[in-house]
Amino acid sequence: MRESKGRSIIGFPSDYVALDIETTGLDPSVDEIIELAAIRVRDGVRADTFASLVKPRNTISGFITELTGITNDMVSGAPRVESILPQFCEFIGGDVVVGHNVNFDINFIYDNLMQCSRRVFGNDFIDLLRIARKTLPELENHRLDTICGHFAVDTTAHHRGMRDCDMANECFQHYREVVAQRFGSTDEFIRMFGHKVMARDMTAAKDHFNEEHPLFNQVCVFTGTLEGMERREAMQVVMNVGGRCSDQITKETNYLIVGSLEYSSNIRGNKSSKILKAEKYVLKGQDIKVISQSTFADLLNEQV
DNA sequence: TCTCCTCGAGATCT
DNA sequence: CTCGAGGAGA
Numbered sequence: 001m002r003e004s005k006g007r008s009i010i011g012f013p014s015d016y017v018a019l020d021i022e023t024t025g026l027d028p029s030v031d032e033i034i035e036l037a038a039i040r041v042r043d044g045v046r047a048d049t050f051a052s053l054v055k056p057r058n059t060i061s062g063f064i065t066e067l068t069g070i071t072n073d074m075v076s077g078a079p080r081v082e083s084i085l086p087q088f089c090e091f092i093g094g095d096v097v098v099g100h101n102v103n104f105d106i107n108f109i110y111d112n113l114m115q116c117s118r119r120v121f122g123n124d125f126i127d128l129l130r131i132a133r134k135t136l137p138e139l140e141n142h143r144l145d146t147i148c149g150h151f152a153v154d155t156t157a158h159h160r161g162m163r164d165c166d167m168a169n170e171c172f173q174h175y176r177e178v179v180a181q182r183f184g185s186t187d188e189f190i191r192m193f194g195h196k197v198m199a200r201d202m203t204a205a206k207d208h209f210n211e212e213h214p215l216f217n218q219v220c221v222f223t224g225t226l227e228g229m230e231r232r233e234a235m236q237v238v239m240n241v242g243g244r245c246s247d248q249i250t251k252e253t254n255y256l257i258v259g260s261l262e263y264s265s266n267i268r269g270n271k272s273s274k275i276l277k278a279e280k281y282v283l284k285g286q287d288i289k290v291i292s293q294s295t296f297a298d299l300l301n302e303q304v
Numbered sequence: 305t306c307t308c309c310t311c312g313a314g315a316t317c318t
Numbered sequence: 319c320t321c322g323a324g325g326a327g328a
Binding site for chain 3: 008101103104127129130133194196223224225230231272273274
């Protein structure tokens with residue numbers, strides 16, 4: 001299904017189409033499009049727009065009217081999807097499509113276009129939700145209105161097509177700046193996206209260390225899932241006290257910090273390969289300390 | 305060291 | 319769906 005769908009990509013082009021649709025529900029196989037909206041951007045500025053209500057075959061539920069403000073009266077004189085969707089797609093052309101959780105919109109467009117025109121919608125797309133999660137991990141959630149709140153973007157008339165389109169597009173501009181600020185540059189962000197954070201890529205946030213700290217110059221390896229903190233954060237803390245991080249047990253390893261292994265697929269409470277490897281090295285006389293997360297926390301807080 | 309795989313957890317869209 | 323963690327194999 002959806003064989004010729006475009007690919008989800010990460011990027012910050014200056015030419016693209018931002019879009020948003022409203023529907024009668026969440027499921028593309030049973031629900032219908034009731035509004036289409038798009039903004040064509042050229043050289044980073046809004047060049048043209050497209051907006052239209054769409055008349056569905058079934059009536060719009062009270063819940064959806066409450067949510068979007070779109071009533072059955074409003075769509076009674078609107079075009080059917082089979083007549084307006086091809087125009088919409090013509091407006092989009094071959095552009096990269098941008099939107100918040102745009103995969104949702106793409107699926108509705110793909111299925112409807114296939115059904116009424118036997119054509120595929122193969123445009124590549126940039127899902128701003130992915131960029132938001134990577135860029136603003138500290139937010140409590142990554143719903144569009146929450147992100148707009150963070151960037152002080154106006155959310156008046158939220159859940160109408162053109163407004164959501166504008167909101168997402170404004171957020172896109174903000175991501176550019178935040179990404180450049182937090183990752184050095186958009187190019188660096190794109191390069192790192194989707195790659196595991198390797199221990200060797202970590203750098204300390206300062207260059208002066210207390211050489212008496214128990215983790216100073218100690219090589220630390222993590223296994224399992226930590227509680228209340230991501231592995232990346234933990235590695236950062238180690239770096240910041242002058243320690244070093246590695247992804248695998250070697251002759252250089254000093255500490256193995258063990259998180260919870262119960263969520264891991266092929267482990268199921270058993271020992272991970274890193275633990276087994278560490279125990280082998282210990283038998284050969286190497287001094288690897290296998291410690292729990294709480295012991296790790298104690299070491300960090302130790303004042304010398 | 306690198307790429308590709310599996311699995312479970314956790315969100316977001318209307 | 320996307321992501322992180324760990325594993326297998328080259």
